[in-house]
Amino acid sequence: MKIDVKKIIYSTAIFVFLSCANTNVFAQSPTQTGQVKVSGPKKTIAVARFENSSGINSYIAIGDDFAAQLSDALIQSGEFTVLSRKDLGAVLTEQDLADSGRMSKSLSAQKGKIIPAQILITGNITEFEENTQGGGQGLSIHGITIGGAKSDAHVAVIVQIIDSTTGEILDSQRVEGLADASAFTIGYSGSFSLGSSSFKKTPLGKAVQIAIDRAVVYISDNLSKFPWQGRVVTIKDGLVYVNAGSDAGIVPGETFIVCRKGESLIDPETGMDLGTEKTKIGDIIISEVQPKFSKAKILSNTDQIRVSDLVIKQ
Numbered sequence: 001m002k003i004d005v006k007k008i009i010y011s012t013a014i015f016v017f018l019s020c021a022n023t024n025v026f027a028q029s030p031t032q033t034g035q036v037k038v039s040g041p042k043k044t045i046a047v048a049r050f051e052n053s054s055g056i057n058s059y060i061a062i063g064d065d066f067a068a069q070l071s072d073a074l075i076q077s078g079e080f081t082v083l084s085r086k087d088l089g090a091v092l093t094e095q096d097l098a099d100s101g102r103m104s105k106s107l108s109a110q111k112g113k114i115i116p117a118q119i120l121i122t123g124n125i126t127e128f129e130e131n132t133q134g135g136g137q138g139l140s141i142h143g144i145t146i147g148g149a150k151s152d153a154h155v156a157v158i159v160q161i162i163d164s165t166t167g168e169i170l171d172s173q174r175v176e177g178l179a180d181a182s183a184f185t186i187g188y189s190g191s192f193s194l195g196s197s198s199f200k201k202t203p204l205g206k207a208v209q210i211a212i213d214r215a216v217v218y219i220s221d222n223l224s225k226f227p228w229q230g231r232v233v234t235i236k237d238g239l240v241y242v243n244a245g246s247d248a249g250i251v252p253g254e255t256f257i258v259c260r261k262g263e264s265l266i267d268p269e270t271g272m273d274l275g276t277e278k279t280k281i282g283d284i285i286i287s288e289v290q291p292k293f294s295k296a297k298i299l300s301n302t303d304q305i306r307v308s309d310l311v312i313k314q
Helices: 006-024 062-076 088-099 203-223
Strands: 025-027 041-046 080-083 119-133 139-141 144-147 151-163 168-179 185-188 230-237 239-242 255-266 273-289 292-302 310-313
Touching: 041 203, 062 080, 062 119, 062 139, 062 203, 119 168, 119 203, 151 203, 168 203, 239 273, 255 292, 273 310
Parallel strands: 041 080, 041 119
Antiparallel strands: 025 168, 119 151, 139 144, 144 185, 151 168, 230 239, 230 310, 239 292, 255 273, 255 310, 273 292
Protein backbone atom coordinates (compact mmCIF):
# COMPACT_ATOMS: atom_id res chain seq x y z
CA MET A 1 0.00 0.00 0.00
CA LYS A 2 1.37 3.39 -1.01
CA ILE A 3 1.48 5.97 1.79
CA ASP A 4 0.72 9.58 0.95
CA VAL A 5 3.28 11.32 3.17
CA LYS A 6 2.11 14.84 2.29
CA LYS A 7 -1.46 13.98 3.24
CA ILE A 8 -0.34 12.60 6.60
CA ILE A 9 1.75 15.70 7.34
CA TYR A 10 -1.11 18.00 6.39
CA SER A 11 -3.64 16.08 8.52
CA THR A 12 -1.24 16.00 11.46
CA ALA A 13 -0.64 19.74 11.18
CA ILE A 14 -4.39 20.45 11.22
CA PHE A 15 -4.81 18.24 14.30
CA VAL A 16 -1.93 19.99 16.08
CA PHE A 17 -3.30 23.41 15.15
CA LEU A 18 -6.74 22.64 16.58
CA SER A 19 -5.25 21.13 19.71
CA CYS A 20 -2.93 24.09 20.29
CA ALA A 21 -5.68 26.59 19.66
CA ASN A 22 -7.83 25.06 22.38
CA THR A 23 -5.46 23.69 25.03
CA ASN A 24 -1.79 24.34 24.39
CA VAL A 25 -1.46 28.08 24.84
CA PHE A 26 -1.02 28.84 28.52
CA ALA A 27 -1.66 32.27 30.00
CA GLN A 28 -2.55 33.51 33.44
CA SER A 29 -5.24 36.19 33.62
CA PRO A 30 -6.32 38.00 36.79
CA THR A 31 -9.97 37.94 35.81
CA GLN A 32 -12.34 36.74 33.13
CA THR A 33 -14.17 39.56 31.37
CA GLY A 34 -17.88 39.63 32.16
CA GLN A 35 -17.59 38.07 35.63
CA VAL A 36 -17.36 41.34 37.58
CA LYS A 37 -20.53 42.07 39.53
CA VAL A 38 -21.28 45.71 40.13
CA SER A 39 -23.00 47.04 43.24
CA GLY A 40 -24.37 50.55 43.03
CA PRO A 41 -24.77 52.96 40.12
CA LYS A 42 -22.63 52.59 37.01
CA LYS A 43 -20.18 55.37 36.28
CA THR A 44 -20.28 56.82 32.76
CA ILE A 45 -16.95 56.50 30.97
CA ALA A 46 -15.60 56.83 27.45
CA VAL A 47 -12.59 55.08 25.91
CA ALA A 48 -10.50 57.20 23.54
CA ARG A 49 -7.96 55.96 21.00
CA PHE A 50 -4.75 54.55 22.45
CA GLU A 51 -1.43 55.73 21.04
CA ASN A 52 0.96 53.15 19.58
CA SER A 53 4.59 53.49 20.67
CA SER A 54 5.41 49.80 20.38
CA GLY A 55 7.35 50.09 17.12
CA ILE A 56 4.81 48.13 15.07
CA ASN A 57 4.19 51.04 12.76
CA SER A 58 3.06 48.90 9.84
CA TYR A 59 -0.11 48.13 11.74
CA ILE A 60 -1.43 51.62 12.38
CA ALA A 61 -4.87 50.54 13.66
CA ILE A 62 -3.53 48.83 16.76
CA GLY A 63 -4.51 51.78 19.00
CA ASP A 64 -8.08 51.86 17.70
CA ASP A 65 -8.36 48.08 17.94
CA PHE A 66 -7.13 48.02 21.54
CA ALA A 67 -9.58 50.80 22.49
CA ALA A 68 -12.44 48.85 20.88
CA GLN A 69 -11.50 45.64 22.71
CA LEU A 70 -11.16 47.50 26.02
CA SER A 71 -14.55 49.19 25.50
CA ASP A 72 -16.17 45.80 24.92
CA ALA A 73 -14.50 44.33 28.02
CA LEU A 74 -15.72 47.26 30.16
CA ILE A 75 -19.25 46.80 28.81
CA GLN A 76 -19.15 43.04 29.48
CA SER A 77 -18.00 43.67 33.06
CA GLY A 78 -21.44 45.16 33.70
CA GLU A 79 -19.86 47.85 35.87
CA PHE A 80 -19.92 50.88 33.59
CA THR A 81 -22.01 52.82 31.11
CA VAL A 82 -19.57 53.02 28.20
CA LEU A 83 -19.93 55.77 25.61
CA SER A 84 -18.60 55.53 22.07
CA ARG A 85 -15.94 58.06 21.11
CA LYS A 86 -14.41 56.22 18.15
CA ASP A 87 -17.21 57.25 15.78
CA LEU A 88 -17.95 60.60 17.44
CA GLY A 89 -16.81 62.48 14.31
CA ALA A 90 -19.43 60.69 12.22
CA VAL A 91 -22.11 61.48 14.83
CA LEU A 92 -21.21 65.19 14.83
CA THR A 93 -21.21 65.26 11.02
CA GLU A 94 -24.71 63.73 11.02
CA GLN A 95 -25.90 66.33 13.52
CA ASP A 96 -24.45 69.18 11.42
CA LEU A 97 -26.22 67.80 8.35
CA ALA A 98 -29.50 67.58 10.25
CA ASP A 99 -29.06 71.14 11.52
CA SER A 100 -28.58 72.41 7.96
CA GLY A 101 -32.30 71.97 7.23
CA ARG A 102 -31.76 69.44 4.43
CA MET A 103 -33.18 66.53 6.46
CA SER A 104 -36.57 65.77 7.93
CA LYS A 105 -36.64 67.13 11.48
CA SER A 106 -38.59 64.15 12.79
CA LEU A 107 -35.85 61.78 11.70
CA SER A 108 -32.82 63.98 12.20
CA ALA A 109 -30.00 63.68 14.69
CA GLN A 110 -30.22 66.46 17.26
CA LYS A 111 -27.44 68.59 18.69
CA GLY A 112 -27.04 68.73 22.45
CA LYS A 113 -28.03 65.07 22.94
CA ILE A 114 -24.56 63.50 23.26
CA ILE A 115 -24.10 62.17 26.79
CA PRO A 116 -20.97 63.53 28.49
CA ALA A 117 -18.64 61.04 30.16
CA GLN A 118 -17.55 61.53 33.75
CA ILE A 119 -14.24 59.80 33.06
CA LEU A 120 -12.11 59.40 29.92
CA ILE A 121 -9.89 56.32 29.50
CA THR A 122 -6.90 56.52 27.18
CA GLY A 123 -3.25 55.52 27.10
CA ASN A 124 -0.27 54.24 25.16
CA ILE A 125 0.73 50.78 23.90
CA THR A 126 4.46 50.64 24.65
CA GLU A 127 5.32 46.98 23.99
CA PHE A 128 3.77 44.54 21.52
CA GLU A 129 6.11 41.70 20.69
CA GLU A 130 6.44 37.95 20.21
CA ASN A 131 9.73 36.05 20.52
CA THR A 132 10.07 32.57 19.02
CA GLN A 133 12.96 30.24 19.80
CA GLY A 134 13.88 27.10 17.81
CA GLY A 135 11.76 24.92 15.59
CA GLY A 136 12.56 26.40 12.18
CA GLN A 137 10.01 27.98 9.91
CA GLY A 138 7.19 25.50 10.53
CA LEU A 139 4.28 24.62 8.26
CA SER A 140 2.11 27.41 6.84
CA ILE A 141 -1.56 26.71 6.03
CA HIS A 142 -3.76 29.55 4.76
CA GLY A 143 -1.75 32.22 6.59
CA ILE A 144 -1.50 30.22 9.83
CA THR A 145 2.03 29.05 10.69
CA ILE A 146 2.57 25.96 12.87
CA GLY A 147 6.05 25.22 14.14
CA GLY A 148 7.79 23.15 16.79
CA ALA A 149 9.12 25.99 18.92
CA LYS A 150 8.59 27.99 22.06
CA SER A 151 6.97 31.38 21.66
CA ASP A 152 6.69 34.11 24.29
CA ALA A 153 4.42 37.10 23.75
CA HIS A 154 4.48 40.33 25.75
CA VAL A 155 2.15 43.33 25.69
CA ALA A 156 2.53 46.43 27.87
CA VAL A 157 0.07 49.33 28.00
CA ILE A 158 0.03 52.55 30.01
CA VAL A 159 -3.60 53.25 30.98
CA GLN A 160 -4.61 56.77 31.96
CA ILE A 161 -7.77 57.83 33.81
CA ILE A 162 -8.68 61.44 32.98
CA ASP A 163 -11.24 63.83 34.45
CA SER A 164 -13.28 64.81 31.40
CA THR A 165 -14.21 68.18 32.92
CA THR A 166 -10.76 69.48 33.81
CA GLY A 167 -8.54 67.28 31.62
CA GLU A 168 -6.52 66.32 34.71
CA ILE A 169 -4.90 62.87 34.72
CA LEU A 170 -6.36 61.34 37.87
CA ASP A 171 -4.25 58.20 37.76
CA SER A 172 -1.95 56.27 35.45
CA GLN A 173 -0.68 52.70 35.56
CA ARG A 174 1.23 50.25 33.39
CA VAL A 175 -0.56 46.93 32.77
CA GLU A 176 1.08 43.93 31.13
CA GLY A 177 0.13 40.66 29.49
CA LEU A 178 2.52 37.72 29.11
CA ALA A 179 1.67 34.42 27.42
CA ASP A 180 3.65 31.50 26.06
CA ALA A 181 3.04 28.43 23.88
CA SER A 182 5.31 25.42 24.25
CA ALA A 183 5.90 22.42 21.96
CA PHE A 184 4.02 23.98 19.03
CA THR A 185 3.44 27.63 18.25
CA ILE A 186 0.67 29.27 16.28
CA GLY A 187 1.70 32.48 14.53
CA TYR A 188 -0.32 35.00 12.54
CA SER A 189 1.21 37.29 9.95
CA GLY A 190 0.14 40.12 7.69
CA SER A 191 -2.60 42.66 8.38
CA PHE A 192 -4.68 41.52 11.34
CA SER A 193 -7.28 42.66 13.84
CA LEU A 194 -6.94 42.27 17.61
CA GLY A 195 -10.54 41.11 17.68
CA SER A 196 -10.24 38.38 15.05
CA SER A 197 -10.65 34.76 16.18
CA SER A 198 -7.39 33.74 14.46
CA PHE A 199 -5.34 36.37 16.27
CA LYS A 200 -6.91 35.60 19.66
CA LYS A 201 -5.57 32.01 19.42
CA THR A 202 -1.96 33.18 19.17
CA PRO A 203 0.28 33.81 22.20
CA LEU A 204 0.25 37.51 21.30
CA GLY A 205 -3.56 37.45 21.21
CA LYS A 206 -3.60 35.83 24.65
CA ALA A 207 -1.20 38.47 25.97
CA VAL A 208 -3.46 41.25 24.64
CA GLN A 209 -6.47 39.71 26.42
CA ILE A 210 -4.55 39.47 29.70
CA ALA A 211 -3.54 43.14 29.41
CA ILE A 212 -7.17 44.11 28.75
CA ASP A 213 -8.43 42.05 31.71
CA ARG A 214 -5.89 43.70 33.98
CA ALA A 215 -6.83 47.13 32.63
CA VAL A 216 -10.49 46.45 33.50
CA VAL A 217 -9.54 45.44 37.06
CA TYR A 218 -7.34 48.54 37.43
CA ILE A 219 -10.03 50.90 36.10
CA SER A 220 -12.72 49.30 38.30
CA ASP A 221 -10.61 49.45 41.47
CA ASN A 222 -9.51 53.03 40.81
CA LEU A 223 -12.93 54.45 39.94
CA SER A 224 -14.47 52.88 43.05
CA LYS A 225 -12.78 55.74 44.93
CA PHE A 226 -14.78 58.38 43.05
CA PRO A 227 -18.44 59.05 43.92
CA TRP A 228 -21.15 58.50 41.31
CA GLN A 229 -22.87 61.68 40.18
CA GLY A 230 -26.20 62.32 38.50
CA ARG A 231 -28.50 65.31 38.11
CA VAL A 232 -31.98 66.36 39.12
CA VAL A 233 -34.15 66.49 35.99
CA THR A 234 -37.29 67.97 37.53
CA ILE A 235 -39.43 67.97 40.69
CA LYS A 236 -43.10 67.00 40.37
CA ASP A 237 -45.71 66.13 43.00
CA GLY A 238 -43.09 66.10 45.72
CA LEU A 239 -40.88 63.59 43.85
CA VAL A 240 -37.37 64.24 42.59
CA TYR A 241 -36.65 62.91 39.07
CA VAL A 242 -33.04 61.73 38.59
CA ASN A 243 -31.36 61.36 35.17
CA ALA A 244 -30.40 57.71 35.67
CA GLY A 245 -32.40 54.53 36.02
CA SER A 246 -32.14 50.76 35.88
CA ASP A 247 -29.78 50.94 32.87
CA ALA A 248 -27.30 52.69 35.17
CA GLY A 249 -27.76 50.20 38.01
CA ILE A 250 -30.12 52.33 40.12
CA VAL A 251 -32.46 50.27 42.34
CA PRO A 252 -35.46 51.15 44.55
CA GLY A 253 -34.54 51.83 48.17
CA GLU A 254 -31.14 53.29 47.30
CA THR A 255 -30.31 56.56 49.05
CA PHE A 256 -28.46 59.58 47.61
CA ILE A 257 -27.49 63.04 48.77
CA VAL A 258 -28.43 66.13 46.79
CA CYS A 259 -25.83 68.89 46.51
CA ARG A 260 -25.61 72.25 44.82
CA LYS A 261 -22.48 73.39 43.04
CA GLY A 262 -21.02 76.70 43.99
CA GLU A 263 -18.62 78.96 42.12
CA SER A 264 -15.66 77.33 40.39
CA LEU A 265 -12.36 78.03 42.14
CA ILE A 266 -9.77 79.20 39.59
CA ASP A 267 -6.10 79.48 40.48
CA PRO A 268 -5.22 83.12 39.66
CA GLU A 269 -1.62 82.17 38.87
CA THR A 270 -2.12 79.18 36.57
CA GLY A 271 -5.74 79.57 35.50
CA MET A 272 -6.34 75.95 36.53
CA ASP A 273 -9.80 74.93 37.71
CA LEU A 274 -9.25 73.78 41.31
CA GLY A 275 -12.74 72.39 41.68
CA THR A 276 -16.09 73.56 42.94
CA GLU A 277 -17.49 73.75 46.42
CA LYS A 278 -20.61 71.65 46.95
CA THR A 279 -23.29 72.39 49.52
CA LYS A 280 -25.51 69.56 50.72
CA ILE A 281 -29.20 70.31 50.14
CA GLY A 282 -30.84 67.10 51.27
CA ASP A 283 -31.24 63.32 51.17
CA ILE A 284 -33.46 61.29 48.84
CA ILE A 285 -34.48 57.64 48.51
CA ILE A 286 -35.34 55.99 45.19
CA SER A 287 -39.00 54.93 45.06
CA GLU A 288 -39.47 54.02 41.37
CA VAL A 289 -37.05 53.11 38.60
CA GLN A 290 -37.41 53.36 34.82
CA PRO A 291 -34.67 52.40 32.32
CA LYS A 292 -33.45 55.99 31.84
CA PHE A 293 -34.66 57.83 34.95
CA SER A 294 -35.73 57.34 38.54
CA LYS A 295 -38.19 58.91 40.95
CA ALA A 296 -37.15 59.62 44.54
CA LYS A 297 -38.81 60.73 47.75
CA ILE A 298 -37.27 63.53 49.80
CA LEU A 299 -36.06 62.28 53.18
CA SER A 300 -34.69 65.63 54.36
CA ASN A 301 -33.71 68.99 52.91
CA THR A 302 -32.29 72.28 54.10
CA ASP A 303 -33.24 74.17 50.94
CA GLN A 304 -35.55 73.65 47.98
CA ILE A 305 -34.16 71.08 45.56
CA ARG A 306 -33.78 72.51 42.07
CA VAL A 307 -33.29 71.27 38.53
CA SER A 308 -29.63 70.44 37.76
CA ASP A 309 -28.68 69.93 41.40
CA LEU A 310 -26.15 67.13 41.82
CA VAL A 311 -27.29 63.70 42.95
CA ILE A 312 -24.33 61.91 44.57
CA LYS A 313 -23.72 58.36 45.78
CA GLN A 314 -20.80 58.28 48.20
